[in-house]
Amino acid sequence: MTLQVYSISRPTKKGYIEGRGCAVTWAFGHLVTLQEPGEYDPALKRWSLDTLPFVPEEFKLKLISNRGVAEQFHIIRTLFDQAEEIVCATDAGREGELIFRYILALCKAEEKPIRRLWLNSLTSDAIEAAFKDLRDGHDYDPLYAAARCRSESDWIVGLNATRYYTVRHGRIGGGKDRVLWTIGRVQTPVLAMIVERDDAILQFRPQPFWELSTRYREVIFKYSGKRFENEEKAQVLLEKLTDQPFTITAIRAKKKKEQPPQLFDLTTLQRELNKLHGISAADTLTATQSLYEAKLVTYPRTDSRYLSEDMKPRIPKILEQLGTLRPEQIAPLDLKKLSFTNRIINDKKVTDHHAIIPTGVIPRRFGTNEQLVYDAITTQFIAAFYPVCLKNITTVDGTSNKIKFEAKGTQIVHPGWTALFPQKTKAAEDGQTLPDFTKDESGPHAPFLREGKTMPPKHFSENSLLGAMEAAGKLVEDDILREALKERGIGTPATRAAIIETLLRRNYIRREKKQLRCTDMGRCLIALIRDPLLKSPEMTGEWEEKLKQIERNELAPDDFMDGIGNYIRNMIHTSNTGQLDNRRWGNCPLCGKDIIKGKRAYGCSAWNDGCTFVLEPNYKETTLSPKQIQILLQQCILPNPVRIDDEPRILILSTLGVPMDLRLPSADRQKHQAKTDR
Template structure:
């Protein structure tokens, strides 16, 4: 009997289906010579500090730094009561223990995800029970029946994966040591009041710094005017084209008068086409998706999506066997998967309107072992989904389309460049014109991407044309744009080397990603962005991410500057990657982290006390502002508005802090305003702003509509 441990119940079911095992017991499947059980992700967690030493139950500055001599594991805590072990995890561990110790067992196979986190999950559970049977590992990129059977045939000894386990433990232990020590001392040093901690993390802070730096760039940006000179030329056939004046390679000029002096000079003059270049260019499709690029694509294209949501939906598609492993940094496919990929392409192409244009080709752009780290790029599997949720449909279609694009004709366009020189006058520069015409639509058909053509009239070199219009236009330099999840993920993935979508073809960038020189991993970046929002360091304004006051204060005050440094964090992540490759020993990495933590704690202790964050006492949190006009219960302040405390029973009364009516007059709802509305039925509001920018005062009422349960604003100018 062979025991297989999967990371999740859904994956265990996929394995059972592949092996045709249908007998489900309490916590496992059994049949055909296999027992298949599962974890729920991490069933075990590291000890809390107080588990090692009871005196650590209360945070005291003198207790830190604290680094245990050896790291120990316990059953993961109940999310609702961290003092108790999780009941479901405890029960499943006992089931696994019983199965590991069965007398009829011949071997144990770990089928957890093929990454350092999956290795850590499987090994921490299996070795906890001191098994006597040989332990093997299957390494899969997808959970289709074919892949499961092949993986079992090619299973490896689990000892071969020791470097992957070492990397997983190194990451977990390092984050525990940095997080426990620096979060504790930072909270004691810089925060007043009891409640949530001031979160400090190895990946959290450099990500915050990326957003902070962009905010500062925007804040410090000083707009500057610049000017352009353009002219309209007429051919002998009466056709027109425009050109922009370029002098010494520059088309933007700081002084308007420099260009205005040329306006009269060129008016009604003849000009000559002194150079014409026509070039046919190829436009290749974007690379296959890795997780960061998929998250960037979806969050940029669809409103309301976050990187965390994209990962959750992709994980669901993976567990349902419709796509390959999503937590990958690769943008190419292993060369050994050529035949398999051809079959997948044939399946997903069936019935498409451009099916006859899809041709399977083995190209280095798609199949390249040098661009694959552990897992190939995300692609569909040969199993076509029959029913998907709306969210799954969005993510699956994006992955399928990006895959199909690789095997469509390369898009081609013709680019024309014309240089026009004014005749019979001494002018240093020339007028430049560009035209572009799409010749072959190719892969752009897949998502109906329309290329904007710039059509030019036919002119020949040395042809004489006439100036029939000229203009000096004013422009203003623009500040950099705030980060979005797409651009932030790109900076994290490349450790700040680039964040532009068009840069993704650069070999150097791909090399740095594959070498592990990044901030976090594909699996953790979305969670990092979510956590930054949850702890209040950043906030989302539509698609833009910006720092909060607390986030800015933390960057400017927290003295451990290495934790904000992309290079420092990138080197740590690179070392973890090198541990996976068996190039660096686990202890070398941990020694560096422990020394860094000890020094950091002492540095913080030696700095002056500064309050970065003051938490409100709980008694103020539920201050009663008045009675609800709908049901008579108390109205209290919440995070986003002032609402009825009886909301759980269906009362809908609320005045939102970002109320659109008030926002249109550049005001927000305040406690004083709400208290007046509830107690006096009217509030006198000063400093409202009209549409033309004028300030005025008015009386506002918030009254229930006669036809429905909703409330609306009424304005009066006399009480």
């Protein structure tokens, strides 16, 4: 962030640059944040349901408590005091505006004249043009209003929901220790995605299937219809092929052009490094930031994959400089006649920053991650100007006894840009090679059945999770909200890695090699949250749509914030209605029917229909009281049981709020009935 301050005459000092009657100073990203509840009222330091929800009438600001922040803020405030005019040169977007305005407010300099430098590109020409077109800073008041509403609403929902669930559910059954349940508008839906995926895998039951194929002239032809779920039906078709000739009925050749890859934004870069090298999103961001600070690559925290028009003149020079590092890759390019397609240059799709590219500065030494990241960015940049990859895709149709088959083969005619990615070229060539077939040729063949089983969905990796966060709008049914999420998804390129690391640090998820899996803690938190909006990308979609309306002056900020206050009040009120019902024991977690009390244990009232749920009051040398049984059945046993090895597994919140599981034996009906003494 850069703040330009005019009309100052003093020696250059630490924290700013001075010259020609002006000074340039900077922040370290966010210097200012919102105060905590205890800073409004010391009584609010104690977490209590009685003080919820807490929605300040007016939000107050404070400095972030990081090293060097206070010193730099003092420099900025001194310069503000002396300045006749202030020029804001922060990122051209919502968060950049918020950083500047919060500093301006805490410095009590809001009455000073302000102007806005709006930059999407950092070329000399772009900077010079932007300075010639400085706008009144207050033209961007609606942008600031939207940014402030986002900041304050995140504070309201996150703080109140975190306090509520921690106080209400963090110490179940009177335990001494308390579990901190943290809730966030982005963090919680991301956790819900992982929990839902892991539960789908646990509950997945592989289904057998049979595929009909035949071998003709050493080429495998696959049956053109659907695969079979019944072996007998597949066998009937197989028998029809016995001793029948195979005839080629059609040969279709199609040329395919595969376009060069687009440049990297941060999320795509993180996904690529995780897929190829298993590097975490956070480590990729750290490495890219290090390269940026060494002036080797452009600004990393971008969600754009395009360059602006004014960057065209710089590109040949960058490629020429990279020629000393990659002479064989640069040599095929005619630097005087580069192909600038709209997949590379598009002013309309450059957001706060353009795509990540190398600067042309020649590096000296790297750490391991920095080397991998730099190589990926450089190769992607060079490949963007390479020719398309040309392929011939041949499809051969055949029949035997009127049963249709098909075989496909791919041939690389010209590798084009894929020559820079050997693994992609190899993958394209791994398919079967087709000999020269002739229409109507016929001969013997060898039909066969292959038995397989359906596969469960895969656990999230950081690669696939980042993709899911970026495409979260696809999970939203409402067309307007889905459109609002289309450009941003949930989280931002700068925050998605931190969200994943936060979930790991709080033990809601864990890493298993490249996989991200939910822990029992994470699964419990999602089960505890009854409000579906807290667990869904829809909340972000609703906010994003309204924040855009605020930016366009179509919605009053106060109306938006009133809606947020009403939402959090309703959420807490609705959640509070779930008190113990002393008239009943609870619902069966397996089938949902009422629990009844037997002579020795508690069980499902639908036992006669085959439900096997039984709960004995004796557990690990402890006998649970009737009241504890009610708490357990009504508040601690979580819904949606998973099944492992065909046995139901019920997730439980223990008296400390720490999850455990209870494996229910798949006993026969007689043992079940004898055990409960019904």
